[in-house]
Amino acid sequence: MDIGTGLLPAFARGCAVLGSGGGGPVAIARAAAMQALEDHGPVAVVRPGDLAPDTLVMPVGTAGSSAVMSERICGVNEPVHLRAKVEELFGAPVGAVMASEIGGANGCLAVAWAAVTGLPLVDADGMSRAFPGMDQTVMELHGVPPTPAVVCDERGRTLVIENVTGRWLERLVRASLEAFGGQVATSEYILRGGQVAACTAVGSVTRALRLGTSLPEPLITGKVAETSGTILIEGLGRDLGRLARIEAGSEFHAVIEDGAPLALVPDVIALLDTRTEEVLRVEQIRYGLRVSVVTVPCDPIWHTPAGLRLAGPAAFGLAGLTGEGRPS
Amino acid sequence: MRIGIDVGGTNTDAALIGDGGQVLATVKSPTTEDVTGGVAAAIAGLGATEASAVMIGTTHFVNALVEAARLEPVAAVRLGLPATAALPPLVDWPDRLREAVEGAVYLCHGGHEYDGTPISALDPGELRRVAADIRARGLRTVAISSVFSPVSADSERQAADILAAELGPEVHLSLSHEIGRVGLLARENATIVNAALRPLAGRTVAAFAEALAVAGIRAPLFLSQNDGTLMDVDHARRYPVATFASGPTNSMRGAAYLSGLTDCAVVDIGGTTTDVGILNGGFPREAAGEALVAEVRTNFRIPDVLSIGIGGGSIVAPEGSVGPRSVGYRLTAEALVFGGGTLTATDLAVAAGQAVVGDPARVTGVDHERPLKIIAERVAEAVDRMRTSAAPLPVVLVGGGSILVGELPGFADVRRPDHYEVANAVGAAIAQVGGEVDRVFSGPRESVLAEAKNEAVARAERAGARAGSVRIVDVEELPLAYLPGDATRVRIKAVGDLDLEKIDA
Numbered sequence: 001m002d003i004g005t006g007l008l009p010a011f012a013r014g015c016a017v018l019g020s021g022g023g024g025p026v027a028i029a030r031a032a033a034m035q036a037l038e039d040h041g042p043v044a045v046v047r048p049g050d051l052a053p054d055t056l057v058m059p060v061g062t063a064g065s066s067a068v069m070s071e072r073i074c075g076v077n078e079p080v081h082l083r084a085k086v087e088e089l090f091g092a093p094v095g096a097v098m099a100s101e102i103g104g105a106n107g108c109l110a111v112a113w114a115a116v117t118g119l120p121l122v123d124a125d126g127m128s129r130a131f132p133g134m135d136q137t138v139m140e141l142h143g144v145p146p147t148p149a150v151v152c153d154e155r156g157r158t159l160v161i162e163n164v165t166g167r168w169l170e171r172l173v174r175a176s177l178e179a180f181g182g183q184v185a186t187s188e189y190i191l192r193g194g195q196v197a198a199c200t201a202v203g204s205v206t207r208a209l210r211l212g213t214s215l216p217e218p219l220i221t222g223k224v225a226e227t228s229g230t231i232l233i234e235g236l237g238r239d240l241g242r243l244a245r246i247e248a249g250s251e252f253h254a255v256i257e258d259g260a261p262l263a264l265v266p267d268v269i270a271l272l273d274t275r276t277e278e279v280l281r282v283e284q285i286r287y288g289l290r291v292s293v294v295t296v297p298c299d300p301i302w303h304t305p306a307g308l309r310l311a312g313p314a315a316f317g318l319a320g321l322t323g324e325g326r327p328s
Numbered sequence: 329m330r331i332g333i334d335v336g337g338t339n340t341d342a343a344l345i346g347d348g349g350q351v352l353a354t355v356k357s358p359t360t361e362d363v364t365g366g367v368a369a370a371i372a373g374l375g376a377t378e379a380s381a382v383m384i385g386t387t388h389f390v391n392a393l394v395e396a397a398r399l400e401p402v403a404a405v406r407l408g409l410p411a412t413a414a415l416p417p418l419v420d421w422p423d424r425l426r427e428a429v430e431g432a433v434y435l436c437h438g439g440h441e442y443d444g445t446p447i448s449a450l451d452p453g454e455l456r457r458v459a460a461d462i463r464a465r466g467l468r469t470v471a472i473s474s475v476f477s478p479v480s481a482d483s484e485r486q487a488a489d490i491l492a493a494e495l496g497p498e499v500h501l502s503l504s505h506e507i508g509r510v511g512l513l514a515r516e517n518a519t520i521v522n523a524a525l526r527p528l529a530g531r532t533v534a535a536f537a538e539a540l541a542v543a544g545i546r547a548p549l550f551l552s553q554n555d556g557t558l559m560d561v562d563h564a565r566r567y568p569v570a571t572f573a574s575g576p577t578n579s580m581r582g583a584a585y586l587s588g589l590t591d592c593a594v595v596d597i598g599g600t601t602t603d604v605g606i607l608n609g610g611f612p613r614e615a616a617g618e619a620l621v622a623e624v625r626t627n628f629r630i631p632d633v634l635s636i637g638i639g640g641g642s643i644v645a646p647e648g649s650v651g652p653r654s655v656g657y658r659l660t661a662e663a664l665v666f667g668g669g670t671l672t673a674t675d676l677a678v679a680a681g682q683a684v685v686g687d688p689a690r691v692t693g694v695d696h697e698r699p700l701k702i703i704a705e706r707v708a709e710a711v712d713r714m715r716t717s718a719a720p721l722p723v724v725l726v727g728g729g730s731i732l733v734g735e736l737p738g739f740a741d742v743r744r745p746d747h748y749e750v751a752n753a754v755g756a757a758i759a760q761v762g763g764e765v766d767r768v769f770s771g772p773r774e775s776v777l778a779e780a781k782n783e784a785v786a787r788a789e790r791a792g793a794r795a796g797s798v799r800i801v802d803v804e805e806l807p808l809a810y811l812p813g814d815a816t817r818v819r820i821k822a823v824g825d826l827d828l829e830k831i832d833a
Contacts, residue, residue: 017401027625028415029515031415031420032414032415032420035414035415035416035419036414065442067510067817068442069441070413070510070511070512071475071476071510071511071512072408072441072447072476072512073408073411073412073414073415073438073440073441073475073512073513074411074412074413074414074415075409075412075413075414076413076414077412112414153411154410154411154413155410155809178443178825180441181442181443181447182441194403202491223712223713225718253520261766265554286716287715287716287717288712288713288714288715288716289713290713307414
């Protein structure tokens with residue numbers, strides 16, 4: 001299967017849904033991907049099982065501020081510099097690109113960068129959604145080492161980070177942001193073809209494409225009735241009389257009705273403008289908006305004890321809530 | 329006395345406001361092809377032979393963009409390499425407009441990081457080669473954008489100096505830091521739109537001045553801007569894009585003035601659409617993010633307006649639904665009350681006895697109850713969507729189509745002030761002068777805010793506000809997430825009364 005300019009809009013919409021209200025400005029990354037696909041042609045999407053066991057797979061993404069990303073737009077050579085340094089470090093050619101984070105802008109950037117480098121894109125990612133921490137990955141849970149990791153900008157100014165845990169990687173990358181102008185391209189948790197099927201969220205690219213054209217029935221449809229502190233949704237139409245509360249940070253973390261969660265991190269929660277069907281980010285939620293609240297499941301590994309410790313409700317300050325009773 | 333004029337696509341409305349602030353005369357006349365004729369006729373219709381100032385609000389420039397007509401091809405110069413190469417200028421434009429506007433696109437070195445340090449050094453040789461190419465292509469208007477120019481405009485200014493020296497004064501330069509805010513593509517798009525409109529702006533402003541001369545009025549001329557403040561003629565020639573949303577802004581400001589309210593919802597019902605906006609402290613609440621204008625993503629300051637397809641000319645379907653199809657300006661020929669054959673929303677209002685328009689006898693027996701109830705519910709829903717809290721909110725109805733609405737479910741205080749039909753022209757006449765700052769600051773909060781406020785006040789005074797009359801009307805602080813240090817984006821707006829002596833000097 002290929003992703004070209006025809007499929008990109010659906011894929012980008014799916015990435016926006018999987019951003020769970022965060023993940024940065026998809027519109028900019030989508031436009032960059034559209035340009036890259038026009039310049040370099042469509043991107044081949046490969047199944048993890050079709051990769052040779054020793055193929056070097058390069059996860060890619062950006063870290064930094066959304067405000068910077070929509071002003072200091074990416075250059076074209078970030079993936080070229082990442083790839084050169086990864087090949088030097090591993091002494092092998094990179095055989096495929098993978099999205100570090102399918103949710104939000106980074107999902108679209110992976111397509112753009114696969115197009116620029118001429119490499120295939122693996123149908124998998126590191127999170128199955130968007131998370132704020134670079135270490136909140138499926139690879140981390142499977143013990144794939146985060147380093148050596150490569151951090152660079154569009155002109156190839158490069159940092160190599162070695163011998164640290166995922167949490168320390170996050171610390172060091174955040175510390176480098178000031179010098180880099182608030183935004184960097186990164187590759188971490190670099191792995192081999194034979195590890196992808198077991199150690200990543202498999203099927204993320206095709207899943208984003210599916211979600212971009214069809215979404216599950218909403219949990220509730222209504223209007224935003226409160227935005228200070230928590231978000232309240234008052235049901236409208238067939239949901240008249242219902243009241244749901246949404247907890248949010250960088251992403252939407254929980255939908256709660258009558259004290260019980262309808263949906264809960266690490267599962268994905270997306271809010272759509274009922275009128276325009278636009279996928280909304282946390283900062284776009286305003287009083288009076290008509291919204292539909294949708295949930296889609298994350299990769300099942302996030303519901304294991306280790307997964308919940310790294311990215312469950314407690315990791316987002318919602319220790320009292322459990323996912324029991326969540327829709328399967 | 330001041331004369332306020334609103335030059336819309338269909339009608340040119342005018343109002344004469346006395347020195348005490350009272351509305352002395354109003355007039356509605358058709359907009360003419362040549363602009364001059366319609367404006368001169370409106371002034372004549374007011375019976376005014378003198379005035380201290382004339383304020384014009386116009387949709388002329390935004391209409392040119394919507395129609396992709398009367399636009400000049402633009403040379404778009406962006407400074408920021410090697411950053412930003414992933415998305416060259418104009419890539420996200422609709423094809424039809426891109427064809428009309430794209431002269432040439434140049435990616436050059438320069439630009440700044442969020443803290444103001446250079447991304448790369450400006451390359452004068454590179455810019456001189458760009459100038460030679462612009463000259464060879466015969467392009468007459470240039471848009472210059474650079475990364476983080478709202479933080480530091482050095483790159484844009486230096487590039488403008490080099491291009492101006494090479495190209496001479498006949499070529500117009502539009503600089504992005506003077507037009508938009510943080511968000512490169514959207515700010516650059518607004519700058520390109522501005523550049524494409526500059527020749528038209530020169531001609532249109534000259535036509536307005538000629539209309540005043542024809543009417544025998546010798547008074548300074550101002551144009552209203554998106555935020556409800558005024559700009560002088562010279563500014564209007566250089567920044568036509570600043571007029572884009574002046575229509576809804578003027579009608580909201582006029583509604584505030586006529587009703588005496590400063591915090592309320594304004595519902596402006598025209599022939600085809602109903603525009604709902606919110607006034608805070610007498611000024612329209614502005615859209616927070618990006619705004620699509622003729623399918624182009626921009627981020628200049630425009631009021632947050634929700635439009636729904638209901639107006640006086642809306643066609644009523646047999647099953648009772650109203651709009652979005654409308655007979656528009658043909659209302660006076662096609663509506664039942666005017667002897668036409670189409671059941672319109674205006675006919676419903678007349679049948680219900682809410683207004684006397686045309687011949688009421690022609691709509692006796694028309695079933696008006698259910699469709700008027702649907703109209704009221706949809707307008708009320710739109711107002712509800714725009715409010716920011718559940719607190720009671722007065723609603724002011726203006727515009728010719730506001731006869732459609734009597735009561736709104738859920739809103740206890742609904743009023744329609746005198747002169748509601750020319751609220752937009754009144755809004756133009758009462759406009760003040762403003763100054764604005766929108767930048768990323770670093771440092772302790774108190775000193776950052778003080779510095780930004782002083783700068784906004786100074787800008788308002790430079791724009792013609794009377795010293796001492798300027799007050800801060802809007803302060804917004806946005807901490808930038810994931811950035812080190814105390815980087816905060818601060819938006820501050822100051823407005824004051826127009827000082828005519830300052831303008832004459």
